[in-house]
Amino acid sequence: MHELSVTQGLLAVVLEHAEKAGARRITRIDLRVGEMSGIVDESIQFYFDFLSRDTLAEGARLSFVRVPARFRCRSCGAEFQPQERDWSCPQCGATGGELVAGRELSVESIEID
Numbered sequence: 001m002h003e004l005s006v007t008q009g010l011l012a013v014v015l016e017h018a019e020k021a022g023a024r025r026i027t028r029i030d031l032r033v034g035e036m037s038g039i040v041d042e043s044i045q046f047y048f049d050f051l052s053r054d055t056l057a058e059g060a061r062l063s064f065v066r067v068p069a070r071f072r073c074r075s076c077g078a079e080f081q082p083q084e085r086d087w088s089c090p091q092c093g094a095t096g097g098e099l100v101a102g103r104e105l106s107v108e109s110i111e112i113d
Helices: 002-020 041-051
Strands: 026-034 061-067 070-072 098-101 105-112
Touching: 002 026, 002 041, 002 105, 041 061
Parallel strands: 026 061
Antiparallel strands: 026 105, 070 098
């Protein structure tokens, strides 16, 4: 259910920037979504279609680019992408680490008329 509040915030940001640019309509929104963010693309699209009615963004196409998770090893400092069943550092073998990418949600670009 957190996708509803996320989508409300997303729509507010997009509308604010489009209005500042003098847009008549928003046609496309490109989003960067981290694979560890818990965001479900279909839910965002569903809420966006509902919330954007009667706004500049009504009918805009959402495009989702997934950002893979990347960790920094706490033992040796190496950065790595975890494998499906193996989250150990490929350099030293330590397990896990600090998440440095993969939780983001950001608007990469807005296409307007």
